[in-house]
Amino acid sequence: MLGAMQDWTMRVTHVIDHAAREAGTREILTYWADGTETRTDWAGIRRDALKMAQALQKLGLNPGDKVASIAMNHARHLVSWFGVAGMGGVLHTVNPRLFEDQLEYIINHADDRVVIYDAMFQPIIDKMKDRWPNVEHYICFDSGEHTTAFEDWIGAEDGNFEWVEGSERDPCMICYTSGTTGNPKGVQYEHRSTILHAMAGLQPSALNCMTSSVYLPVVPMFHAASWGLPYAGAMAGMKFVFSQVNDPAVLDMLMKREKVTDSAGVPTVWLAHFQYCDANNLELPKLRAATIGGSAAPKFMIERLMKNGTRVQHAWGMTETSPIGTVGGPTHDWDELSFEDKVAKTMMQGRPIFGVELRTVDLDDPTKVLPRDGETSGALQIRGPWVVKRYFKAEEDAVTEDGWFNTGDVGMLHPDGTLQLTDRTKDVIKSGGEWISSVELENAAVGHPAVAEAACIGMYHPKWDERPVLFVVKKDGQDCDDKSIVNFLSDKVAKWWLPDAVEFVDDIPHTATGKISKKDLRDRFSDYKLPEA
Amino acid sequence: MLGAMQDWTMRVTHVIDHAAREAGTREILTYWADGTETRTDWAGIRRDALKMAQALQKLGLNPGDKVASIAMNHARHLVSWFGVAGMGGVLHTVNPRLFEDQLEYIINHADDRVVIYDAMFQPIIDKMKDRWPNVEHYICFDSGEHTTAFEDWIGAEDGNFEWVEGSERDPCMICYTSGTTGNPKGVQYEHRSTILHAMAGLQPSALNCMTSSVYLPVVPMFHAASWGLPYAGAMAGMKFVFSQVNDPAVLDMLMKREKVTDSAGVPTVWLAHFQYCDANNLELPKLRAATIGGSAAPKFMIERLMKNGTRVQHAWGMTETSPIGTVGGPTHDWDELSFEDKVAKTMMQGRPIFGVELRTVDLDDPTKVLPRDGETSGALQIRGPWVVKRYFKAEEDAVTEDGWFNTGDVGMLHPDGTLQLTDRTKDVIKSGGEWISSVELENAAVGHPAVAEAACIGMYHPKWDERPVLFVVKKDGQDCDDKSIVNFLSDKVAKWWLPDAVEFVDDIPHTATGKISKKDLRDRFSDYKLPEA
Numbered sequence A, B: 001m002l003g004a005m006q007d008w009t010m011r012v013t014h015v016i017d018h019a020a021r022e023a024g025t026r027e028i029l030t031y032w033a034d035g036t037e038t039r040t041d042w043a044g045i046r047r048d049a050l051k052m053a054q055a056l057q058k059l060g061l062n063p064g065d066k067v068a069s070i071a072m073n074h075a076r077h078l079v080s081w082f083g084v085a086g087m088g089g090v091l092h093t094v095n096p097r098l099f100e101d102q103l104e105y106i107i108n109h110a111d112d113r114v115v116i117y118d119a120m121f122q123p124i125i126d127k128m129k130d131r132w133p134n135v136e137h138y139i140c141f142d143s144g145e146h147t148t149a150f151e152d153w154i155g156a157e158d159g160n161f162e163w164v165e166g167s168e169r170d171p172c173m174i175c176y177t178s179g180t181t182g183n184p185k186g187v188q189y190e191h192r193s194t195i196l197h198a199m200a201g202l203q204p205s206a207l208n209c210m211t212s213s214v215y216l217p218v219v220p221m222f223h224a225a226s227w228g229l230p231y232a233g234a235m236a237g238m239k240f241v242f243s244q245v246n247d248p249a250v251l252d253m254l255m256k257r258e259k260v261t262d263s264a265g266v267p268t269v270w271l272a273h274f275q276y277c278d279a280n281n282l283e284l285p286k287l288r289a290a291t292i293g294g295s296a297a298p299k300f301m302i303e304r305l306m307k308n309g310t311r312v313q314h315a316w317g318m319t320e321t322s323p324i325g326t327v328g329g330p331t332h333d334w335d336e337l338s339f340e341d342k343v344a345k346t347m348m349q350g351r352p353i354f355g356v357e358l359r360t361v362d363l364d365d366p367t368k369v370l371p372r373d374g375e376t377s378g379a380l381q382i383r384g385p386w387v388v389k390r391y392f393k394a395e396e397d398a399v400t401e402d403g404w405f406n407t408g409d410v411g412m413l414h415p416d417g418t419l420q421l422t423d424r425t426k427d428v429i430k431s432g433g434e435w436i437s438s439v440e441l442e443n444a445a446v447g448h449p450a451v452a453e454a455a456c457i458g459m460y461h462p463k464w465d466e467r468p469v470l471f472v473v474k475k476d477g478q479d480c481d482d483k484s485i486v487n488f489l490s491d492k493v494a495k496w497w498l499p500d501a502v503e504f505v506d507d508i509p510h511t512a513t514g515k516i517s518k519k520d521l522r523d524r525f526s527d528y529k530l531p532e533a
């Protein structure tokens, strides 16, 4: 050795050690479902994580073993992120809204040996227990009624424990995709990928995590590691405000009382918040920033938050990308832009953070890489250290020969690197050899005063291959007909994009993560025939 | 393999690839010594770095080979950071202010095969050439008068080049310590340590690098990698404003005209800037933040910048730590602090960023780790992925058995993690078994209206072991005597700290990096005898 820097294995235990040491007294607040609140701090999280790691070893768990959590956002869930990783284990954060078959499949597929859950999910446990033959232990985060309570379980330990060491490529978490087709697929987040993702994510142009941040992540801890926020927040020494419930009244109260600076969540969270504030004549909370992801935020939402003085930014990503791919932080020319231009930029998905790379390829010929011209849209691909290479237990890699992961999203890249999503590969409609974006049609349609929700799918057409059909849920007490809608759309999209039919329905099916389920919609209308023109 | 994230070798070429791709047109401005200016951008830097890597290969350089730069801050110097690393080489950034013996030693010790220099340093080249027998090629960054000009050299290439790959633990840069005793020591920055350091450094609570930043680093690129700013800036897609000269008139003009948001440098830079603005009745530039390091900024400087609306923060570190150890970004309770408390906090050295860890140990018994109580001061130690383990070509590691590097600084840690430096281990004065901080005595003394500069060293004392002697340079046209100074100090430090003698001198010796050289002062006064009390 001719000289070297120090060896340092990237393990997430460094993250909690840092937070406890440098921000030990910075608060972690939890609002529980029963209306009570508890406060701990980073030193407390670490102390409990050490006890939990000890307790897991006593249960006979070994490095590499998996522990499932079925839980909302709270401090004890946070403890388990570091407690499981700290004994060398892998935390499997389960989405409680999954269907029973999916729940059965993923817990068995992951070989989970322990399940830790919130009392509100006791019905799930009761129903599923027999279908999870390999689960050896059940612990309840917030009640001792049916099984050991978390606090009693770790309370029996003294916390005198040394983190288990290992390779930085060891997994520390596994998240399953919601799987619109076939079984859900497991993505193993590694210690190394997790640390790199969090370090990149906390930068000013992205999640902008700093010591003074007071962060309320509405995005669930079971959804793609809550966008890595718990790790990034620990690195930055932020204060966290967690709520076990997503009731807008509670979120509003917490944001105002705790002077929350930042929040992150899917657009529907803000819809509910707007409704709550409007119904009760309340002002919106004055956040520094709202990061929105999971699906695109509608224009009026972006405008209203921006007018309220909040920096609004999309984050785009997916379970397979840890999840952050792009973030729409303010561009360098931000201050010179008009309000309209700011809104237009904010409606896009943002720019890739250091570490990941994007490209688009032709939808028909994936060997053809498309120009970053802000015009040509194609299939979006991504690569980087926190992007999946191979799904858990898969026989083959999930990437192209040259290492790109196919996101299933359709969009275009602008010359400045901004990603603009237009659709999902599966949902884009091929008409006469050209592509129609179902999402753009939907977004345009919800601008109609009588439309509550709209979903567009392609239906078989003998001549054009596929033609768009729009399914519409009307707003309560509002009426309109198909002509009014097509007429409304006619100056918003190309003429040949206009739907061949508009069908009014009572409801549109959704996935477990709250997105429109086009698969279910297609199933429901599998016998649908386009009207003869 | 049961599932995995993608492989991604941490190489600094990823950094320039990212900047060129995502911030390709973001400007890099250079103000040259002859008063001309040139503008390029991140895409241009990458294009030229590819050509430079090609040109280096044509000269016969192999991965691991070293290239020296003797240059100020400018875009071509930046090109060489990525061009050398991109062909697998190691850039040795040389401080042109080193003494001839040191210049001879380090270039030979590093085995530099190529030297690239600024025309203003031609006298150094002329004087040293014969003493550098192993240097095969000389290139001049900004002139073709004496040897090949950089632009001609890389201009002959087409840039059709693939970055040389390698291990993430390969070195990409070597920096030598200024070496107050013995020969300078080489610290090899690795690709991995460089990337981790830059990712941690750009966070909001530290260097706060974002897309909208316009950064003028006054800290030289030859001084500890310019605090990693070029890498962090490329990751964030910042605009850089470089100046080949440190003339305050030029810096002031550039800061105002280019709307510079951030600057970084040693305190003396700001002293000169104040004087320039005062003499010319100009306002100070309105920076978003000024990061100050290298030595402690005096109180009046911090106050004046803060009152001007600039966030002021110390960064503490050293060549051996890449260099960032701590940064004094605003604490979470910042907004509630009084101006005085803000200034007091800002005078300290800040808090460790994620990745590095600090501790203090007893000055007499280094096995005794001291409490982080904000009171007990001791020898400061650090460890982490961007801290040196072994100096270049050294026979032994530079760290303790449990992996800590001894910084040679003396200070204390506060409970919230803040570092407060009080002295250097070598300069602290041992009197009757207790320690006196030479730096605190100096800082107090420069508050005296007639004192321009002060340096304090310990002199042998038969009873007390050592006693402080203060060397003072008077301000032009000001007079005072030793009694007036001791009197001035008497309500600022403990009585037993008061110097046994005050000696007036015409000048105080400085090191190549502009710090007071106590070693030279001690040499100059090696025959000094304390007055009999």
Ligand SMILES: Nc1ncnc2c1ncn2[C@@H]1O[C@H](COP(=O)(O)O)[C@@H](O)[C@H]1O
Residues within 6 Å of the ligand: A177, A178, A224, A292, A293, A294, A295, A296, A297, A314, A315, A316, A317, A318, A319, A320, A323, A349, A407, A408, A409, A421, A424, A513
């Ligand atoms: N900011 C966003 N805008 C639009 N769609 C998004 C955004 N973020 C995520 N998505 C969609 O959500 C998918 C990932 O879902 P999931 O793996 O469940 O997180 C992506 O592939 C996108 O289709």
